[in-house]
Structures are given as structure tokens and as C-alpha cells.
Amino acid sequence: MMACCFGQLACTESTKKDLLAPTHPNVVIILADDQGWGDLSHSGNRNLSTPHIDQLAIQGVSFDRFYVQPVCSPTRAELLTGRYHLRSGVYGTSQGQERLDLDEVTLADVFRAAGYATAAFGKWHNGTQYPYHPNGRGFDEFYGFCSGHWGNYFSPVLEHNGELVRGSGYLADDLTERAMDFLEENKDRPFLLYLPLNTPHSPMQVPDRWWDEFKGKSLPMSLSSELAEDLDYTKAALAMCENIDWNVGRLMGKLESLGLDENTIVIYFSDNGPNSTRWNGGMKGRKGSTDEGGVRTPFFIQWKSTLAAGQVVPQIAGAIDVLPTLVDLAGIPLSPTKPLDGKSLLPLLLDAQQEDWADRTIFNHWNGHTSLRTQEFRLDKDGNLFQMVSDPSQSSPVNGLYPEIVTQLSKAKEDWEREMYRERDESQRPFTLAHPDAQITQLPARDGIPHGNIVRSNRFPNDAFFTNWVSTSDSISWDIEVLGRGDFLVEAFYTCSEENVGSKVGMYIGSSSLEFQVGEPHDPPLTGMEHDRVERMESYVKDFKPMRLGIVHLRPGKASLRLKAHEIPGTQVMDLRSLLFTRIHETME
The missing domain is CATH 2.60.120.260 (Galactose-binding domain-like)
Known part of the structure; x- marks a missing residue:
């Protein structure tokens, strides 16, 4: 179940050395908040246009089946640690349950120890009070808010390295401006930039420039009336997604103008499924659900000088894989004090058709419910088995056709839940x-x-x-x-x-x-x-x-x-x- 990052690669050590020496690539991670897999034109959604995000897939590598957790803070914890969120004390989204245990080593800790400048701009959602605060978790620079959501997106009160400040303009734009300033200030040294944007999480606030395009628009891919889609909510979410795309374009343009785009790894994904019922490729579930639609997101990784453009990786992967993959790509030694659940995706980035890539199981959990995903199947929270390639909407259980697989995966689910329960510390964390x-x-x-x-x-x-x-x-x-x-x-x-x-x-x-x-x-x-x-x-x-x-x-x-x-x-x-x-x-x- 658990994997550490080195010693698992299908590529040879000499290939790794040729690939990674001594570039010290910069890293940019852009995380959307409540954007579903279907909220991109790259996914086939004709309701909106996201050319800059789509370009990351065209010029980089896209993972066709990438999995996160059903809600915000658990996914963020897994991104930061390479470990399932329940191991690290994150089992809720508020009132202290969102805090990442202090003995966890974060992605920022690892990169800062390797000499990288580190910064996070946006929604943190893994602890407010120091040392749970991002400045205590490896980030030299933080600007944004630590809560799970914010009540105002227009020049709100935020914090900068722990001090209260007033934001400037629309929040997603402001965060991107701060990120671009950070690129400028650190252009001559390697950096890790984490940009966890706050949109399209509610409240559904977006500037007129983006809203006006959608408010009177007819959506060609709206859902049937039986599914009770709130079209105004959908339009607001899509307007916010187009604003994200504009900001991604600005950020990528800044990298190019600084001459950093060739040696910068850029990752884009979202923290869970869509926050409303809207087009999502016919998948079952939305935010909060452990079904496919609640946990599958886009995942694009671009490194222009190194990774072949336009590859599509069919193998399943998840947020737990980001840390081990990035340290492999950057050539940073990693000796984890705790075993990782994620594994390095470097072999797949070098060759998406890896024949000896072993099938694996990825677990999704929220609110007492667990489902799991293999390359072919999903076992849902109720024990129903679905063949996901032929039935992405999870409409027809196949338990009777594959009783041995049901038994095998049911046991894996029970074992995983038992292991997570053993690791969960029930003591009070003031x-x-x-x-x-x-x-x-x-x-x-x-x-x-x-x-x-x-x-x-x-x-x-x-x-x-x-x-x-x-x-x-x-x-x-x-x-x-x-x-x-x-x-x-x-x-x-x-x-x-x-x-x-x-x-x-x-x-x-x-x-x-x-x-x-x-x-x-x-x-x-x-x-x-x-x-x-x-x-x-x-x-x-x-x-x-x-x-x-x-x-x-x-x-x-x-x-x-x-x-x-x-x-x-x-x-x-x-x-x-x-x-x-x-x-x-x-x-x-």
C-alpha cells in the first residue's frame, strides 16, 4: 500500500542523472478550489473556454485519471505530505480538524532545505495558528487566508506572513499578482511557488468582465431538468473558471518574459469535484462525494525543456504522488521520517506506456465513507463494484460478474480503514x-x-x-x-x-x-x-x-x-x- 519515492523507478539511474542534472528546476503548483474535471474546455466542455490551462496539457503531460479527496483540506494535506490525509490529522474542514500534524514533513520543508525560495499565495486550509501556519510549514512567504473559505473576494482583509493586511482588487487576480512579484524577486534562484486559488469556491463572486459574458448566455451543455442544475450558479462558476484561466495566462507569460519557462515545472489541478450539479463528463458525484465525479480532477504537468509535449497518461494517479514525483524531478534527496503513500510518477512522465507499471489502489475518504479505485474498477462506499472504463457514470454494478474482485477490494478497503483508524490520534489538539x-x-x-x-x-x-x-x-x-x-x-x-x-x-x-x-x-x-x-x-x-x-x-x-x-x-x-x-x-x- 505504501511507497517511498526512490528505488521504484522503471527508468535507469543513468537516465535519471541525464534528465535531472544539474538543472534545479523551479516548481509552480496551481490549485483551483472546487473546479470539477469538466470545468475546462480541454475536457470537452463547450460552455466555456480555458485556452491557457488547456495549453498546459498541450505543451505538457496530462493524467487522464487523477484522483484527489472529496473536499478541500484533505487534498491539500496529501499534496503537502505524499500521505493519506487521515494519517496526518486532517479529518475535517474546520474547527481544528483541518490542521496538519506538526510532525509531518511538507513539500515546502523539503524544497526549502534544498535551497529553494518557497511561497504560498491563496487559501491554505491546513491550520491557522503558528506553527500550523504556512510560515511554520516550510513557506518563507505567505499571502492569503488560512480558513476554508472567505466571505468577500473584493479587497478583503487577508494576512501577509501572519500580519493582517487589506487585499487589492479581486482576490484571484491579487493572489496572481503576488505570485508574479515572487517570480520577479526570485528569478535568479530556484523557487517553489504554491498558488492555491480560492475560486470557483462559493460565495460566487466574480468581476463584471467575466460575469457579463455568461449572465445572458445559453449553455449548450446544460443538464436535463431532472438533474436540477442551477444555471445561474453554473454560469458564475464557469465565469470564475475563465478568470482563473486568464490568471494562468498571466502567470505563464511572466515566466516566459523572465526566461524561466524552459526550466520551470508547472502543475495544474483542483482539490475536489465541482461544487454544484453541472456538466462533468457524465460522472456520478460532485464535491463531498467519494464517487468518481467527486474525486477526479484534471492534472497537467509541464516542463518544456524536459517532458515530451502532448502525452496522455492513462494510469491512475493522485495527489499523494505529487511530492515524491517533484523531488524525483528536481533531484532532491528524500529520506522520509514516515512512509509515503504516494509514488513517483517519473517513469510515466518519461514513458506513458510503461508496460511494467504495476496496478495500484487509490483510496478516497470523507465523512466516514470510503471508496477505492483501481485501474479498471471502483468499489463505492456501499460495496458496489463498477467497471469504470465502460461505465463512468457508475450506473450498473458488476458485483455478480466479478465476485473475487469484490472480495479482494472489500478486504483492501477494510484493511485501509483499520490502518487509518489505528494511526488517527484521538487526543485533543488545543x-x-x-x-x-x-x-x-x-x-x-x-x-x-x-x-x-x-x-x-x-x-x-x-x-x-x-x-x-x-x-x-x-x-x-x-x-x-x-x-x-x-x-x-x-x-x-x-x-x-x-x-x-x-x-x-x-x-x-x-x-x-x-x-x-x-x-x-x-x-x-x-x-x-x-x-x-x-x-x-x-x-x-x-x-x-x-x-x-x-x-x-x-x-x-x-x-x-x-x-x-x-x-x-x-x-x-x-x-x-x-x-x-x-x-x-x-x-x-
């Missing part, structure tokens, strides 16, 4: 606070626990805030572990109407505490709907303002951080988006 290498730590509402009447603004926590704080018996808590010691300025990002000003609140962390009063009104309206092309499922957002609470002294150890009001002169205390801790100075006692 949210980390005050790490010695972090000047600032954020504790968002997403990671807190409301008590009493307090609720989140939406059932999806990632961009939500706490509201309905109406009683002195209500409280908010965070399960934390303080990792450093010192004095910290504490700020709350809040809103409060004028008639509710005056609440007195205490904050308690172990033996430390402070008292504060909500002294100034700040009551902006909810926003986001003015940019939405279709009604969103997630929380709307507000312009939360920082309020200084005071200075608190922290000591290492596990504790509960709790906010509790003592006096509420109005009808409620405030709405709360997050707490921000800024180190003032370190102490040695």
Missing part, C-alpha cells in the same frame, strides 16, 4: 497560542465554542462570527495551549450598536485575566450580497474593527480561554469575529 517564533496569533470565531445563547452567524464556521451574546451566563471559550511566555496586547475584532455600548467583560486564561468595557459603537452593515451572483450558503461578513482589550501575561501550558460578560446594559454585548494576540515583549521567568 489551538496554539504565543509560539516563540510568532509575533501575532489569531483566534477566530471558527475555532471557538459558544456557550448559552451565543451562536455563530452561519452553520458553516469558516467565515462566521459570534452573535446573540445576550446574557451574563453566556460565554465563549477556546481550548488553547500557550507555547511561549511574555506580555501580549489583546484585541477583539467586534461590532456593537450604539444602544448596546457599555458591557463589561472579563477574559480569563489560566491564572491570567483582564477586564474591559465595550466603550465605542461600531455598527457596520452586513456585506457580501452586493457582489454575489447567486445567493450564498455561507455567512455574510462585516467590517469588524479592532478594540484594545488590554495586556495579558501568558505562561506555557494548556488552558481554557474564556470570555464572559459581567454587565450588559443593552440587549447584547457585541458580535465577535476574532481575538488577536500581539507579543509586546518576551519574559524569561
Whole structure:
């Protein structure tokens, strides 16, 4: 089941040396968010045009059957580690379940140790507080957001290397601009650039330039009425995909203008299936499903000076293979402290018709459901076997025709689930606070626990805030572990109407505490709907303002951080988006 990266290659060592010496290729990984396999013109979708992404397949190698996980953070964890996400502590998408275990070695760790400049621009979704933060996982540079989704795509509040900043313009464009600046700044040294874009994940926001092309457009490949496709949602998603394509074109143009395109490996894929019911090649399932449509994405890899253009690899592969493949291509030694599940795809990149490439099994898991894929078959979460070449829509189970294969794959599934369960650490992982290498730590509402009447603004926590704080018996808590010691300025990002000003609140962390009063009104309206092309499922957002609470002294150890009001002169205390801790100075006692 598990494979390490070296010693498994069908090509000879001399071939490898000829191929890889001493180029030190740059690496660019572009990851779309919720873009399905069918959301490209390269896949045959006539509803949109994606020439720049398609060109990566034309000038590079495309994998015809490439598999990720059904949702965002598990796929990202597998990309970063080469290991199944359940091994690395990632078993959810919010409230700490998205965090990558700290003893995992990431792709960025490996490349930075080899002398590469490393950067990530976009949606991280594998931990917020340092050292779960991207700057603690091997990335020298980070600009974007760490949450699972964001509530505003037009000049939102983001972070740059842990500090809060204001974005500039449409988010996908802004992230690409930052990526192009990074290319310029590091053109004279090898680099690893990770560009995890936030689109076409909802909320469905896209500039007029892209929306206007689709809003009145008739889609030639819309689904039948029985499938209940939301055409406006589809149009918004496709408009966002065309915007991604434009940004890919800009990024590739920058590489060419800098003379870097020949010696840069460029990878493009998505983190899961489409986020709505729309054309996806007739496959069963969408985002969140372990069926084919929920886990198959495009995967293109281009290295102009080295890989033959236009190859199509028919063998199955997955996100777990990216790390071992890239270290092989870059000639970087890898001695993993933990066994990898992925394997190097280098033999297939050199020869897509590898005759001695062994069949393998790739597992997909989400929300307690597991399916698995071999070259020919998929065993779904319910134990139904499908012959995928002839039946990509999984419409006709073939259990009766292949009882031995059903038995074999059912056992493989049970063994895999048992192994993943054994490796899963059920112990509590508190949210980390005050790490010695972090000047600032954020504790968002997403990671807190409301008590009493307090609720989140939406059932999806990632961009939500706490509201309905109406009683002195209500409280908010965070399960934390303080990792450093010192004095910290504490700020709350809040809103409060004028008639509710005056609440007195205490904050308690172990033996430390402070008292504060909500002294100034700040009551902006909810926003986001003015940019939405279709009604969103997630929380709307507000312009939360920082309020200084005071200075608190922290000591290492596990504790509960709790906010509790003592006096509420109005009808409620405030709405709360997050707490921000800024180190003032370190102490040695």
C-alpha cells in the first residue's frame, strides 16, 4: 500500500542523472478550489473556454485519471505530505480538524532545505495558528487566508506572513499578482511557488468582465431538468473558471518574459469535484462525494525543456504522488521520517506506456465513507463494484460478474480503514497560542465554542462570527495551549450598536485575566450580497474593527480561554469575529 519515492523507478539511474542534472528546476503548483474535471474546455466542455490551462496539457503531460479527496483540506494535506490525509490529522474542514500534524514533513520543508525560495499565495486550509501556519510549514512567504473559505473576494482583509493586511482588487487576480512579484524577486534562484486559488469556491463572486459574458448566455451543455442544475450558479462558476484561466495566462507569460519557462515545472489541478450539479463528463458525484465525479480532477504537468509535449497518461494517479514525483524531478534527496503513500510518477512522465507499471489502489475518504479505485474498477462506499472504463457514470454494478474482485477490494478497503483508524490520534489538539517564533496569533470565531445563547452567524464556521451574546451566563471559550511566555496586547475584532455600548467583560486564561468595557459603537452593515451572483450558503461578513482589550501575561501550558460578560446594559454585548494576540515583549521567568 505504501511507497517511498526512490528505488521504484522503471527508468535507469543513468537516465535519471541525464534528465535531472544539474538543472534545479523551479516548481509552480496551481490549485483551483472546487473546479470539477469538466470545468475546462480541454475536457470537452463547450460552455466555456480555458485556452491557457488547456495549453498546459498541450505543451505538457496530462493524467487522464487523477484522483484527489472529496473536499478541500484533505487534498491539500496529501499534496503537502505524499500521505493519506487521515494519517496526518486532517479529518475535517474546520474547527481544528483541518490542521496538519506538526510532525509531518511538507513539500515546502523539503524544497526549502534544498535551497529553494518557497511561497504560498491563496487559501491554505491546513491550520491557522503558528506553527500550523504556512510560515511554520516550510513557506518563507505567505499571502492569503488560512480558513476554508472567505466571505468577500473584493479587497478583503487577508494576512501577509501572519500580519493582517487589506487585499487589492479581486482576490484571484491579487493572489496572481503576488505570485508574479515572487517570480520577479526570485528569478535568479530556484523557487517553489504554491498558488492555491480560492475560486470557483462559493460565495460566487466574480468581476463584471467575466460575469457579463455568461449572465445572458445559453449553455449548450446544460443538464436535463431532472438533474436540477442551477444555471445561474453554473454560469458564475464557469465565469470564475475563465478568470482563473486568464490568471494562468498571466502567470505563464511572466515566466516566459523572465526566461524561466524552459526550466520551470508547472502543475495544474483542483482539490475536489465541482461544487454544484453541472456538466462533468457524465460522472456520478460532485464535491463531498467519494464517487468518481467527486474525486477526479484534471492534472497537467509541464516542463518544456524536459517532458515530451502532448502525452496522455492513462494510469491512475493522485495527489499523494505529487511530492515524491517533484523531488524525483528536481533531484532532491528524500529520506522520509514516515512512509509515503504516494509514488513517483517519473517513469510515466518519461514513458506513458510503461508496460511494467504495476496496478495500484487509490483510496478516497470523507465523512466516514470510503471508496477505492483501481485501474479498471471502483468499489463505492456501499460495496458496489463498477467497471469504470465502460461505465463512468457508475450506473450498473458488476458485483455478480466479478465476485473475487469484490472480495479482494472489500478486504483492501477494510484493511485501509483499520490502518487509518489505528494511526488517527484521538487526543485533543488545543489551538496554539504565543509560539516563540510568532509575533501575532489569531483566534477566530471558527475555532471557538459558544456557550448559552451565543451562536455563530452561519452553520458553516469558516467565515462566521459570534452573535446573540445576550446574557451574563453566556460565554465563549477556546481550548488553547500557550507555547511561549511574555506580555501580549489583546484585541477583539467586534461590532456593537450604539444602544448596546457599555458591557463589561472579563477574559480569563489560566491564572491570567483582564477586564474591559465595550466603550465605542461600531455598527457596520452586513456585506457580501452586493457582489454575489447567486445567493450564498455561507455567512455574510462585516467590517469588524479592532478594540484594545488590554495586556495579558501568558505562561506555557494548556488552558481554557474564556470570555464572559459581567454587565450588559443593552440587549447584547457585541458580535465577535476574532481575538488577536500581539507579543509586546518576551519574559524569561
